[in-house]
Amino acid sequence: MSTIQQTNPNQPEISSYIPPVGAEKRRSRLFRRRKAAPWMEDIPWWLAALKALTLVIIALMMLLPFWNVVAVSFSSAQDVMQGGFTLWPNNPTLESYKALLSGGTVIRSMRVTMLLTLVGTAIQVAFTTMMAYGLSKPGVPGSRFFFILVLIAFMFQPGMIPVYLLVRELGMIDTYASLVVPGLIGAWNLIIMRNFFQNLPQELLDAARIDGASDIGVFRHIALPLSKAVIAVIALFTGVGLWNTFFNAILYLNDSAKWPIQVVLRQYVLEGSTITSAADFAPGQPPPPAESLQMAMVVLATVPILLVYPFLQKYFAKGVLTGAIKG
Amino acid sequence: MDRRRLIKTGVAASTVAAASPRITFAQTPEASPAAAAMATPVGEIDENGFYPSGDPAVPDAWTKMPEPFKATEGVPGKGGEVTALVMTYNQPPTPKDDNPYWQGLEERLGVTWNPILVPFASYGERAAAEIASGELPDFFYLNPGQTSTPLQRFVLEGAFLDITDYVTGDNLQQYPNLASFPDYMWETAMMNGRIFGVPTPDRRPGRVPGFRIDWSEQLIGKRPENADEAFEVFVAMSKNDPDGNDSDDTWGISKYGTGWDVGLFHQIFNVPPLWRVTDDGKFEVQYGLEEYRQAVEFMRNLYAEGAYHPDAAAMGFEEAQNLFRTGRTGLHNDGSPIYGQNGVLATLRQYQPDARVENLIPFGADGGQGITYHSAGTFGYTALPYSVTDEERIHELLSILDWFSSPFGSEEWLYKNFGEEGVHFNYNENGFPVGTDALDQQNAGLTGYMGGSIMVNWNADEPELAPLATDEMRAIYELGVDNPARNLYSPSMIENSGIMFQTVTDILNEIVVGRRDLDALDDLYEAWQSNGGEEAAREYEEAWAANQGE
Numbered sequence: 100m101s102t103i104q105q106t107n108p109n110q111p112e113i114s115s116y117i118p119p120v121g122a123e124k125r126r127s128r129l130f131r132r133r134k135a136a137p138w139m140e141d142i143p144w145w146l147a148a149l150k151a152l153t154l155v156i157i158a159l160m161m162l163l164p165f166w167n168v169v170a171v172s173f174s175s176a177q178d179v180m181q182g183g184f185t186l187w188p189n190n191p192t193l194e195s196y197k198a199l200l201s202g203g204t205v206i207r208s209m210r211v212t213m214l215l216t217l218v219g220t221a222i223q224v225a226f227t228t229m230m231a232y233g234l235s236k237p238g239v240p241g242s243r244f245f246f247i248l249v250l251i252a253f254m255f256q257p258g259m260i261p262v263y264l265l266v267r268e269l270g271m272i273d274t275y276a277s278l279v280v281p282g283l284i285g286a287w288n289l290i291i292m293r294n295f296f297q298n299l300p301q302e303l304l305d306a307a308r309i310d311g312a313s314d315i316g317v318f319r320h321i322a323l324p325l326s327k328a329v330i331a332v333i334a335l336f337t338g339v340g341l342w343n344t345f346f347n348a349i350l351y352l353n354d355s356a357k358w359p360i361q362v363v364l365r366q367y368v369l370e371g372s373t374i375t376s377a378a379d380f381a382p383g384q385p386p387p388p389a390e391s392l393q394m395a396m397v398v399l400a401t402v403p404i405l406l407v408y409p410f411l412q413k414y415f416a417k418g419v420l421t422g423a424i425k426g
Numbered sequence: 427m428d429r430r431r432l433i434k435t436g437v438a439a440s441t442v443a444a445a446s447p448r449i450t451f452a453q454t455p456e457a458s459p460a461a462a463a464m465a466t467p468v469g470e471i472d473e474n475g476f477y478p479s480g481d482p483a484v485p486d487a488w489t490k491m492p493e494p495f496k497a498t499e500g501v502p503g504k505g506g507e508v509t510a511l512v513m514t515y516n517q518p519p520t521p522k523d524d525n526p527y528w529q530g531l532e533e534r535l536g537v538t539w540n541p542i543l544v545p546f547a548s549y550g551e552r553a554a555a556e557i558a559s560g561e562l563p564d565f566f567y568l569n570p571g572q573t574s575t576p577l578q579r580f581v582l583e584g585a586f587l588d589i590t591d592y593v594t595g596d597n598l599q600q601y602p603n604l605a606s607f608p609d610y611m612w613e614t615a616m617m618n619g620r621i622f623g624v625p626t627p628d629r630r631p632g633r634v635p636g637f638r639i640d641w642s643e644q645l646i647g648k649r650p651e652n653a654d655e656a657f658e659v660f661v662a663m664s665k666n667d668p669d670g671n672d673s674d675d676t677w678g679i680s681k682y683g684t685g686w687d688v689g690l691f692h693q694i695f696n697v698p699p700l701w702r703v704t705d706d707g708k709f710e711v712q713y714g715l716e717e718y719r720q721a722v723e724f725m726r727n728l729y730a731e732g733a734y735h736p737d738a739a740a741m742g743f744e745e746a747q748n749l750f751r752t753g754r755t756g757l758h759n760d761g762s763p764i765y766g767q768n769g770v771l772a773t774l775r776q777y778q779p780d781a782r783v784e785n786l787i788p789f790g791a792d793g794g795q796g797i798t799y800h801s802a803g804t805f806g807y808t809a810l811p812y813s814v815t816d817e818e819r820i821h822e823l824l825s826i827l828d829w830f831s832s833p834f835g836s837e838e839w840l841y842k843n844f845g846e847e848g849v850h851f852n853y854n855e856n857g858f859p860v861g862t863d864a865l866d867q868q869n870a871g872l873t874g875y876m877g878g879s880i881m882v883n884w885n886a887d888e889p890e891l892a893p894l895a896t897d898e899m900r901a902i903y904e905l906g907v908d909n910p911a912r913n914l915y916s917p918s919m920i921e922n923s924g925i926m927f928q929t930v931t932d933i934l935n936e937i938v939v940g941r942r943d944l945d946a947l948d949d950l951y952e953a954w955q956s957n958g959g960e961e962a963a964r965e966y967e968e969a970w971a972a973n974q975g976e
Binding site for chain 2: 177180181202203204207208259260263264267346349350353354355356358362363365366367369370374375376377378379380381382390
């Protein structure tokens, strides 16, 4: 705590007991928050440094594997075969990307995934938001019943085959609708949003009512603008989920031209990796694609959705918290 | 690409004595014009480039491309639609509208070909969902060994058509290419003595590992011929710098997945392929045998001496393959034949131009003969749904499978595998077809593993290597033993094999890398037995006894 005393201008001079302020003190300023909030404890410089170091190491542990993927994707197949952990390609090349983007498959599946993500997110968020708003208002007939239905669906997931049979009966096999409609109402998202709507000040909504707004008007002009944060977060969750559509596509789609990017990615990356013994070889099975090709595929399938995060970052913590904490 | 080019596929086999327990398969030596070449003595190449193996289980070889011939009559289809559940290892093909290969295929088949391509890793789940729906596609590919979801159950439950009567006796003559399939292939598509599908041919001789013979000669002066010499050479490959670059970057063995034995060490010690049946019909699993203990001890010592690559415990196939192909390990079991173009040798020589590789055929631990494990000879089979009852439709569907099974060198074979000349393939200077990029994009697993030609050896770049491959496969086949349980049905094995093999693998890994001592093998055996192994043995014994009784 001595550093606090040293920097406090109201503190009487006690330099005869304390060594002159030197390098150590300057360092302590460097690591200390410029203005610690009143409830936050100030910490000694070495602890701050240790914290920083730990955080840097953890960040590197997260970033290095991804950086390795990027570096390998720009390496030549031969360099990668030599093995080792690549942090910088020896002979940087765009070969892998050229090969992937020239075949038509990757571009096609990328287009499918982008459309699916955009349209699917819009539809799912719209339905979830509207239902959440409806269920958040007291006095809506049957709202309790429907909310319990949603909770049941949330807690007791149906198995793969019952859902497959339902999708089939609804005539949605081999349509993009099969990838969007079963998840039209996200139960988890709906609960978050319903809580959020319940916390909107009733007076605001009443005021709009008095000004002559209809139910839909209140929803559109009052509730929605106040809910940007939570909608952004729900849209992000939904969007990432749709971007990663994989198993449903394998289950419901017949035409391979409709495959989203994750199915294509998995074919590239898993090829060869599942061979565990000499008995596993399929006759005529294509050899595993070069590792650089696999990693370029990973980059192509990951980066677009990663780019969305920074733009929604500011809503993120806020949106989840406001929805989750009641009162 | 390389593997596909070499492995695909077949010429009509010779006659086989029909020996199936219940069913007599008609065999037709006249099945294809190529059969005429059967007159060629074994061990000689005739003027057409044909090199017969003399054994239906060993692929013949061709050093020249035969003149294309018609292997089927007319068009098999009747203009309708055919749907198929196809397991695929490929990227999806170009959509039909922009895919001349697909359009040409439909023209030749006389049907609208609508495959449901399912990535191999999720095939079991999709297949189970399709069966649950009750509306099955016309062709349903089943491969018990490749899917985690147990699909054989559905065969027993009656989801598929019993085609026995259509593919035996005189009826089989309507399908000349299917008629050329040897018995051992049909037997893999049988359940309780009935045939439920058309098998997909694969190689019958087992796969043995590739081996750096040049390193071996340099280190111990010869090819190893017993366990002690093998031990010496693999340890020396790790320790004595066989590539002479003064760097500690070579290892004896690259191993992947679950196979510490790399297809060699079990075989040296005469360990049976999972099961062995005694004279009085008792099934013994390899894990409880003394031979297995010896093999594990041998592998444990190899590991302790550093003969395995240090990452061997967790290595995947691709990494193991890269190590061997870049000249850093001396032993590796690779799906791609040593003699294939762009195969192991071709890649290896980019890194070490003087490298020499051979397949290491197992010798006995004491210097006598080793054994090899036969492959199944098929890669799954194609079933028809139970709901097809119309005789004409059944005939149409089987005719399409017959078309898919046309032998090596036929027009049908050429189109199925290579498409149209000038678009999808070109003939190289040796007269063999070589696919273009368009082939890769348009014929990407479109017909999957539905039917298929009997395998032959041929090599577009170095045709003279094909007879060598045949000779080698013959040598491998002659040492081969079968898993006695291979065509038997055990519910316990199907339900529990996941946990059974996982437990065994976990304990084995710990033993080999030295974390547990050799006595842990008792735990391993115990775990296998209690997880379902004991029950499986009993079920196999019953099934075996039932077969013997006929």
